[in-house]
Amino acid sequence: MNIVLIDSRQTQNDFWMISSQRQIQHLKQHLEIQVGENLKVGIRNGKRYLTEIIEISEKRILLKPLYEQATPAKLPVTLVVAMPRPKVLRRLIMDSVTLGVDKLILIHSYRVDKSYWQTPFLQQIDDYITLGLEQAGDTIVPKVEIYKRFKPFVEDVLPTLINENYPAFVAHPYAENKMPNSLDHGCTIVIGPEGGFIPYEIDLLCKNGCQVFHLGSRIIRTETVIPYVLGRLFP
Amino acid sequence: MNIVLIDSRQTQNDFWMISSQRQIQHLKQHLEIQVGENLKVGIRNGKRYLTEIIEISEKRILLKPLYEQATPAKLPVTLVVAMPRPKVLRRLIMDSVTLGVDKLILIHSYRVDKSYWQTPFLQQIDDYITLGLEQAGDTIVPKVEIYKRFKPFVEDVLPTLINENYPAFVAHPYAENKMPNSLDHGCTIVIGPEGGFIPYEIDLLCKNGCQVFHLGSRIIRTETVIPYVLGRLFP
Known part of the structure; x- marks a missing residue:
């Protein structure tokens, strides 16, 4: 997992949200993410962003979008x-x-x-x-x-x-x-x-x-x- | 399995022998081989042959070598x-x-x-x-x-x-x-x-x-x- 793919619905508020258990578990267990770190996030059929991790809980991870990143060409x-x-x-x-x-x-x-x-x-x-x-x-x-x-x-x-x-x-x-x-x-x-x-x-x-x-x-x-x-x- | 790989020891007699359970099972179950059919066989670190199936039993398959075939280059x-x-x-x-x-x-x-x-x-x-x-x-x-x-x-x-x-x-x-x-x-x-x-x-x-x-x-x-x-x- 080199970016976390989320839906545009998950980006409606100031802080974006990761709510999939698969993604949360992978980020915690394999990538051992911490609050304050950066995380690459892609919006399905949309753009890709660098974000900052604001909150990590059992059921969600909150992110602050920082800036846009290029997606690779097909x-x-x-x-x-x-x-x-x-x-x-x-x-x-x-x-x-x-x-x-x-x-x-x-x-x-x-x-x-x-x-x-x-x-x-x-x-x-x-x-x-x-x-x-x-x-x-x-x-x-x-x-x-x-x-x-x-x-x-x-x-x-x-x-x-x-x-x-x-x-x-x-x-x-x-x-x-x-x-x-x-x-x-x-x-x-x-x-x-x-x-x-x-x-x-x-x-x-x-x-x-x-x-x-x-x-x-x-x-x-x-x-x-x-x-x-x-x-x-x-x- | 597009050829069956055997050891040169298995080619010492007039009829060559397949004795590996893995190979025998694969040939019977997946390729459904029958006596009289042709089978491609390679000798480990040696040449590759077309053979004819002479006998199929529980523990071995006997083959008659027909002629040599080319092996692909590395x-x-x-x-x-x-x-x-x-x-x-x-x-x-x-x-x-x-x-x-x-x-x-x-x-x-x-x-x-x-x-x-x-x-x-x-x-x-x-x-x-x-x-x-x-x-x-x-x-x-x-x-x-x-x-x-x-x-x-x-x-x-x-x-x-x-x-x-x-x-x-x-x-x-x-x-x-x-x-x-x-x-x-x-x-x-x-x-x-x-x-x-x-x-x-x-x-x-x-x-x-x-x-x-x-x-x-x-x-x-x-x-x-x-x-x-x-x-x-x-x-």
Whole structure:
């Protein structure tokens, strides 16, 4: 937690208030905060401030805002990922948000087990986003969309994301060419499930404007490939 | 598990043998293997083969080697990481190995809690390496070294790793310049602990031949920064 993310409701009075038990506990136990110290605070979808800690109690922490701080820019990227196993979902969302993904889209695919869509973790996406923002020092919530049917997404939604300066790349081990690097423009990246997209899916993605590239001969897990490919594409 | 890693001892007879319970269970339960199917097998620190499954029993799987397959090349990189929290260690080692790190060095640093060195996970590094190799389809065990004292490592060991074509880069949020990208040579990368290196440590690293760079204004967790920086450095 490198900033504490609060809602604009919590900034209505002269002193701002942290009231989440998760945040209060983390600040007390891990950061061992004291009255009089400075604390970085972000307002969800708003600005980021340096504040001074005025009061620490069981149920709240009061802050005095000192001055505004810059928030980091997002990466110009739409990340489309086949729905991962539930225990990977939290980490995948946190990391994508921390690294600055502008828009995250979870999709179905042939090799995605249908049971994955039943996970209660899907209800907690907002919490994972908060954790990712607090890690990065960012305040702007990325857009998240979910499409539980592959074909309608690829045929109807994906083409609207693509243009000359914003291509779409699919990572696929059997592609001929290696993924580009060091882009000077934005793009959509499409990452398949464990075991990869099936040929029909790759075909449909290509027919709808995607370019298919490999990432070398090593097979990398979904949650690892995301930071790997973002580091590669956006220097 | 994209290959099954076995020891050369297990390849002494006409039919090769898988005897690890972990591997047998994974192959049966997750991959649902059947007699007559093909299976990718790597010999630890040796070659990689396509094999045919001859027999599946409770305690062993027998294989007939068919032909040799290429193993992926390593990245020309020595990764030096401040010892992470125990629960991060497993993932950090697996990912580093999967991505092809040639040599991994764990070091102490001021902000590394001394208790981290007591973790039983340190005894399981070989297991994590195996998992990383099996994920990547690689067979060559990377070198792993551990230095529990920062200063002797930086003064006596680090300079021996650095030369004109193999510089050492430290990732540090307060550096002036951004980390290079798309290298055409190898390098050592030094990654600090949660909270970063202290000024004294950065100083000592610089005095001993390191160049200090930042990775942008987002604060990224150690386990995420590793794939991110490897993707950036080695296209």
